[in-house]
Amino acid sequence: MPNLGFSPDRIRVVMEDNCWSNVGREGGEQKLSLGDGCDTVYTAAHELGHSLGFFHTHTRHDRNEFIRVNRRNIDQAHLADFLPKTRAINHNYDVPFDFGSIMLYESTAFSKNRKPTMVPKDKNYIYTLGSPFISFYDIQMINLHYNCTGTILFNYGKFHHIGQMFIPDRCKPDFSAKCENGGFPHPRNCSRCICPGGYGGRLCNERVRNSLYFALFNKSAVEDRQFSLRDELEADSIRRTFKDRLGKLGFRPADDYEMCNYWIKAPQGKRIEVKLLSFQPDIVGVSGCKYDGVEIKTQADQRRTGYRFVVFPLTFCSPHAVNTVLVSNSNIVPIITYNSLFQSTERMRTQGIRRATPPAHVWNQFADDYKLSSRLDSGRRRKKARQPVWAHRSYPTID
Numbered sequence: 001m002p003n004l005g006f007s008p009d010r011i012r013v014v015m016e017d018n019c020w021s022n023v024g025r026e027g028g029e030q031k032l033s034l035g036d037g038c039d040t041v042y043t044a045a046h047e048l049g050h051s052l053g054f055f056h057t058h059t060r061h062d063r064n065e066f067i068r069v070n071r072r073n074i075d076q077a078h079l080a081d082f083l084p085k086t087r088a089i090n091h092n093y094d095v096p097f098d099f100g101s102i103m104l105y106e107s108t109a110f111s112k113n114r115k116p117t118m119v120p121k122d123k124n125y126i127y128t129l130g131s132p133f134i135s136f137y138d139i140q141m142i143n144l145h146y147n148c149t150g151t152i153l154f155n156y157g158k159f160h161h162i163g164q165m166f167i168p169d170r171c172k173p174d175f176s177a178k179c180e181n182g183g184f185p186h187p188r189n190c191s192r193c194i195c196p197g198g199y200g201g202r203l204c205n206e207r208v209r210n211s212l213y214f215a216l217f218n219k220s221a222v223e224d225r226q227f228s229l230r231d232e233l234e235a236d237s238i239r240r241t242f243k244d245r246l247g248k249l250g251f252r253p254a255d256d257y258e259m260c261n262y263w264i265k266a267p268q269g270k271r272i273e274v275k276l277l278s279f280q281p282d283i284v285g286v287s288g289c290k291y292d293g294v295e296i297k298t299q300a301d302q303r304r305t306g307y308r309f310v311v312f313p314l315t316f317c318s319p320h321a322v323n324t325v326l327v328s329n330s331n332i333v334p335i336i337t338y339n340s341l342f343q344s345t346e347r348m349r350t351q352g353i354r355r356a357t358p359p360a361h362v363w364n365q366f367a368d369d370y371k372l373s374s375r376l377d378s379g380r381r382r383k384k385a386r387q388p389v390w391a392h393r394s395y396p397t398i399d
Contacts, residue, residue: 021050042132057104078110098137099125100305106130130288148187182303198334208261235352266352272328277347292339298328
């Protein structure tokens, strides 16, 4: 290991009270705390995001275009944590708002009455907030911020401070991969692409290949007929039931997720309707679909995180997911299932439909002031405030 004493700027991970980090590079050594209750991969990734320069996604200067903050539901002591930044200090490099960002609070964060403190304007994203995964747009923004792609102006360590030096492209267009579906050339290997969720291969034009574990233990069927892992599921005019079973029986908590990737494909010119029919097992979930869920990518921007639903019915995370109907914007719908606890099973109905414009997605019994009847995730402690060197107030961090 290198001697950190020779590194002028560095992050020291400590175990102090709660989970916290200052925002951006301060110069010299700075602390990142992972105290009791902060021992998950996504908590560490969230705090490291702060150290590298990320503000919370729900405090972006453009957040009001995407979410509605319910001030009346927020604990008064934490109102400041929901104030949007100004354009002067928050630069997002034209990267769109992502409801699946690892830097976004869950919908009930700091609630005083168990009701949502934030509601996305696209309400199908209500359970995506508080994601345990680093999103594609998180990766793209950090690459832009540190000039790994070399397509922006040079900056000096923080999102809110932009300098004037131009850095040429690291991956020259004539010699780089021609990425599809919104991917971009990998800065360390320009012949390959970094791909949005659900897309894989060298050029992001293939389905993500599932692991050998998936082949051995996952049970997927279309109308009780096993289909090849090398094939995509075709969606024609006939309604077909798609069932996915993931994981092993018994309670097996783990930091790593078992994941399956599918493509539902319809003929060119058609769109795909997906209806969620049922989920098992029936146990209590948590906000953000942190432990298990299904992600369905029917949205127009495939770089964004898809709509996520927990695979437990009638629970804190997704009480209204059953009977939700989604309609795609294209003839391909990536579906990603994941869990880190029990064996889970979900059933969906797919159908190819001909429609010029997809309708608004349909929630089953969903209202703007969606009432959550369960408690906040008690497995995670709230963070105490830390004072960034450049601000007059602190930015507590939660995963």
